[in-house]
Amino acid sequence: MKLLRIIFLFFLLAGFVSFGHAQNDTAISFELHVYDDSTGLPMPGVSVFFESLKNGGITDSLGFFKIDLPKGIYSISVSSIGYVNQLLHKKIEKDVSISISLKPAYVITNMVTVYGESQTKNVETTQMGVSEIKMEDAKSLPVLMGEVDPIKLIQLSSGVQTSGDGNTGLYIRGGSPGQNLLLIDGAPIYNPAHLMGFFSVFNADAIDKVKLTKSAIPASFGGRSSSLIEVDSKSGSMQTTKVSGGIGLLTSKLCVEGPLVKNKLSYIICARRSYFEALQPLVKMIINKPASFFTNTNYYFYDLNAQLKFIATKKDILKLNLYSGADHYLYSVKENQEASINWGNSVYSLKWMHFISDNSSLNQIVYATGYSFGFNANDKDYSFNLASGVKDLGYKLEFYTKKSSRHAFTSGIEYVYHTYSPVKIEGDVLDVELQFAELTNMRAHELACFLSDDFHLSKRFLLNFGMRYSWYNHTGPFSEYSKDAIGQVVDTLVYSKKDVLASYIFPEPRISIRYLLQESTSLKASFTSHVQYTHYASLPSVSMPFDIWLPSTMKLAPEKVYQGSVGLFKNLRNNMFESSLEVYYRMYHNLIEFKRGVLNSAFEQSYYNDIAIGTGKSYGAEISFKKKEGKFTGWFVYTLSHSTRQFDEINEGKEFVSTFDRIHDASCVLNYQIKKWTFSTCFIYATGNAITLPEKLYIIQENIISEYAEKNSFRLPSYNRLDISVTYNFKKRNHFESALSVSVYNVYNRANPFYISFETQGDLKKYKLSNKATQVSLFPVLPAITWNFKF
């Protein structure tokens, strides 16, 4: 465990960045091999930067970098995330090949960078709206119940709306959680929530880093329309067997890694499980009114991450990844009366990275991913079962080649076979079987090809142009029922496997440009378009495990998103400080929303009749300021934004603000490192959720009917919270390292609103009536202690 590290985060460009000047005839070949000083392994993705040329590139997966240069004296900066920067001064007069080792930087300082750039890379690339977090460095941050959560940390980035307590949904620039392409080792994962969204499915010990891209998403990524979140798992050590773990309040976890064949084949297995049920007696003491739902509940979640990494040849690396996680919830009152909810994700992937030459590489991945949800309830008189899920089989091929110093191309194809089982409900009352609407087993093929070019127009201008073409077919087998006015099935259309029910083709052009104003200042702009064929719907108002995924069909066109953004990036004081200002405008088309919630629709037997189709827009400005080096580090981000929706059939067709619209959203994280102690603090402020309130009441049959005002026309109080933590790193003894973290979540015990409920009481015959609004808050001040170890 490297608890304390300095971080220099770099953009990992789609390939090598080529030089901004023409090659000359007397070019000299410069080769560099970079190794990890602690493990001796080659280091991929290391930034190699030539100060005088204001340009450079990164090492390939074998830690190798090659470039042609004119003769001269060069200062070469070699740097990587979490490693000590090396500055080489070289007089290069003939072809040269050198090797260097980078030392891990965990003794220098401790800092979490949510904006992933290094030195001047944030200024120099065309990439915008990128946030990156390295999990090793997040462990000293104050977190809820000591549970480091990559998704919760990404929520501290600009442009990501604070979703509040008990919600791991990522609402990015006005998009819904279902519009984020969430990849674990290159394979998509559908539902990243444990415990109804209180925690994400990512075990921080098994994760190397998480990267979020909000603007200028490369053409090689598609299928979702709002953002790209890439989660990379850790690879096992090729040298020695290591064990690490953590004991926390809510969960404990253990990781084992090591070589199977030294320097050839390594493994890593990480497991995590909650033991919430063991803490029930304690929680009962704390909670004033333990609900019967709590006392009769049995709940746990677990997840498992595993990877086999195989360095087959000098040019071939294979990675076999597995993720499996699930939540199980059982509520039982007595015999024959119980309800259970089970949901989970499984992802399997095999990735093959092949390096054809110094200037070209081929990456391929094949994967299977699935999400399933089940809800069962039984009583003496009735039973009810609901199931939902989605499965994907996918393949992606990506070819990178640098044709000249001015062009670097990325091209490839991607294919996904989707099987959707959106909703299946069975139920009976007193043994009479009820008929519900069903949406089961719908199949679709999605194929895309893409091409992009990093084009150096001049020393100041860098252009990235990308084009993605996507094809989509909704195919059989499928049965469609036509019904008469009274809901009777009068005809059934049966489609076979070969039949195509709906077909779509869309181009998705993407362009981004950088103009270097000065050495440490640049102006960037981008325009991207995205098509999403898989629609997402969830229960309104809360992030529940019950999300449903629906395919595009003849009646349901795919979602489309267009985004334009412009940004100014500037580094100060020799790159000690980074700052940026970015503005964006987004338009959403063919968004879906269930008019009355997913479950209500089941009772009406007509899902598609109950889906409203609408549009949305969001715009905003994001400011970030960050101190990257020194004992005192941290960042401040502020987002000013607005996000609205318009559906003809919702809110009488009037535009309304989206639930997670935050006008103001700010977060500030500070770290102070002194000897073996690390002190961290985090403050968050966000405008309150937009909610719908009752505005009118009337009396029918001696009962009160409340009528609601326009959708989301009222604001809850603001969300704000301060967390602090202290971490002490014990002295390393015989390879055994450990650290103790004490953190306090919500220091000033702010009652942040989770939801508001209304209660009407009285007796009309006695002319008594009262309406009460009650605010429910999830987490009061919560201290936590976590012990992490490694040997």
Added chain:
Amino acid sequence: MIKNFIYIIIAFIPLFACQKEITLDVEEVDQEVVVEGYIEQNAFPKVYLSLSSSFFSDIDSATLFNMMVHQAKVTVSDGYKTEVLTLRKNTSHYPIYFYEGTELIGQVGRTYHLYIKLDSISLSAVTTIPAPPKFDSLWVGTLNDSMKYISIKFTDKADSRDYYRTFMKVNGQNDQYVPTYINVFDDIYFNGTTVVFNLYKGYDGLADMNNHNKYLSKGDTVVVRFCSMDKYHFDFWNSYQGKMLNIASFSPSLNKVKTNIKGGLGVWGGYGASYYKVIVK
């Protein structure tokens, strides 16, 4: 019945939750006239009128009193006969005033128009009285001596979309017919088939909501009222029932209760009703 399960999912949330009462600053809204009127075969039409109020305004006894409407002109017509209803008083009901006919009697198959004039406000509505439905049989179901309910069996007509409502009146407990716990349903799930339902006691007004007992006891004498309605009448009660079932839930229904009243809120509905007396043994 099934919807109750949904709330179990929702009720999982408050594991750590803490609650506090808050005051919300919400603007006042205009008042509207609310109609609760019905006509049944072989009976006079009956109409209650009241006004709506802002949800978060201070509602004291004077406000509730002023929300009752007793100065309106209420007229009912069946196309053959038109009658201005007479204002009456029933102090055991809210609102205490109601308008009732003395000549015009409901008949199966006829259409009834309602006209209301209150100062400068005019409201109108229309409804029909369908044929009364019939049970094949009904019997008492038992959990124990103090936990009993009524089971009904009936056969739905296959050639039409039918809309039903069920009520109960327990002698000595209710002054009027009280809708059963689940009381509004149509035949979408069982068109043309024979089905069995259980009927439980429903809320007898707002005061009954907190300490509600849905079971009958041994010795109760119950009259079950089984009604059919037309679609617009059903739409009102179905959306009303959805609202009532959602009242205590985490995610209240934001949908508006439908209305068939032009110019106001509420309902004007015709019932085709059958009555069955049961002594709970």
